Amino acid sequence: MGTAKNISKPFALILGGSKGLGLATAKKLAAEKYPLIILHRDLAIDLEQVEIAFEEIREIAPAFYSFQTDALNPLRRKEQIEKIKTLLGSSGRVGVVIHSIAKGNLKRMLPEGSEKSLSAEDLRITADAMAFSLYQWVQELNLAGTLASDTRVIAFTSEGSSRVLPSYGAVGVAKAALQALVRQMAVEFAPVGIKVNCIQAGVTLTDSFHKIPGSDKLAAYSLKRNPNNRLTQPEDVANATYLLCRPEASWITGNILIADGGEHLI
Template identity: 25%
Template sequence: MKVSGKVALVTGGSRGIGLATAKDLAENGVTVVMTAKNSERLRQSTRDIPNCIGIAADIRNKDDVKMVVGKTIERYGRLDILVNNAGIFPKIKQLHDIEEEEWKEVLDVNLTGSFRFTKESIPHLQKTEGCIINISSDAGLKAYQGFNADAYSASKAALILLTKCWALEYAKNRIRVNCICPGVVDTDMTKPFLKTRTDKEFMDKEHPIGRIGQPEEIAKAVRYFASDDAAWVTGAILTVDGGESVK
């Protein structure tokens, strides 16, 4: 999967899937810019990754987003790959218990944040005939009994449809737009689900293949979509979920 020589921007890159993606791309010859809100964690995350820098920014702030994309172009002169990975997960609540501010924050980060970075990146991706990879979720594909995270599910479902919209909208510019829908992956964000051995065993059994995923497994899927091997792939929605979505 040839990606060497490209420049990538990864949002939410300081941990979990974003960090694994940054490492995988960098180890395969990509120059990586990671962005996240926590500057100290970002600094620690980039320290041991070759060809990688971190730029702290708040995805909810359009001026921060412009700054990150601008600094990427100023430093490297191009942008080939945008990975819209940043996201937050709310506390599990039924709809009637969700405060409006909680709802707004989840959509602002998970959905509008991806819109902001895509909007700022498009002019530069047009020049390189680059690609966009959106990280959605199985929760955006189907409803799960007892999974009361409506704002999260809504944001991830919207990102799936936006992938298809953007793929059609920018195909004439040779910009490819694809989406990955992970199942439960072992990250900081899923730790509330995995607090006890019992919970971990339950979540493993929920996936037909017998276990939850690892961030590195999602990163490999990102690298495929970013590679020249996927030059004729756009508008694709790829589940990487141990079979969870086909149950």
Template identity: 35%
Template sequence: MTNKVALITGGTRGIGKAIAKRFAREGYQLVLNYMRKKSDAEQTKNEIEAEYGVEVHLVKANVKEMEQIQALFAEVKERFGRLDVFVSNAASGVLRPLMEIEPTHWDWTMDINSKAYLFAAQEAAKLMEQGGAIVALSSLGSIRVLPNYVTVGVSKAAVEALTRYLAVELAPKGIVVNAVSGGAVDTDALKHFPNREELLSEAAQRNPAGRIVEPEDLAETVYFLCTPAAGMICGQTIIVDGGLSLLC
């Protein structure tokens, strides 16, 4: 795997960092996109390189902006000349009740969570001349109604729909496209939820698996979908939640 390259947006913390470590464990060279704290990104880079001995290349980019998406993939091409795996993990969103949502809230969330996925996937496909894998991160809010989650939930539903369209169109090129949807995961992103404690408590108490989902649970599924064993899984959204969504 020493020549294989994986690009993970939002790959320096939380779920993205867990995914990065999973691919590093298999010898992938990594391109990790981040948007805010360079010091945190560099800490992740140093940690992964020291532990796994792979190259980690950091690229700061706001995937909301088309020019920055193009610059991100241009840097991948210049540095590695190829791309084998693209994980669309970067996400953001405004958490407010439906009646308080404003047009700017809607545009911000949809641009980062779904529009960026479409156009980044286009750029990724151009670098996958020998085939590859694309995986997007979704959440249960795409199929369930969660408090204050309307903009994010709708954007994630769009992610899952885009996954199906991308999968069918890119399959003849040898590119496998799927999505992974997680239950409540205790990461920094969840701290923005006004009902964070309630979400985590309910998930832990009601989950048939007896615990909440960890970032590593999602990372394992993302990695599996990028292996030959998953070559005939096409356009699916795999739910990783310990069975919580099966309950009424």
């Protein structure tokens, strides 16, 4: 579960914090002395490695709680928010919400051979996971009274939201929907002090990226495009996320911040 030490900052809640961008962000925020709550859903075979990563966080975070749960299940979401309220007590609040859930379908619209084609249900499931769940979590956390008055909500998107990538149709639609949600949420949640932004990361060699068909070719092409002659690292995205969490970023909301070393310019 976790530990508790001296806490001077509001909690950061990371949805999908056991790998990739979510884990890198967790490590960065822990180093900056944010207490953390991480929700993750991993296969049993991966849990040992996840726990090793979490132990590193546990050593430096002022408080750390992790839950292996399905953050996309409406019933589990309600149960988890109740657990969070109990952890926070009467005075604690969540001041950072990071959405790093990666669950998407990578089927083609015109399949090859015996492959199945992308269906409307595939589109819905992907958009529910990678876009709509952001709104559902923020809405319910706000209704439960668990969010701080200057909460920062940050989600991760990709260049595929506006460009065609192989087998990326469902994820691209979800990322475009996510960006539209971020803009709408930034305006409608502004009266209660919630700031909502999105970070567009460059191609990053995460587990999710490697699942994309032709990911090796995509990585090579992105490396060739990048003026800094390297691919984006999870730590690059974590650093950008932290910038949006700082007090100085309190007037930034509704934006898509590109953190790719200039890759999108070429």
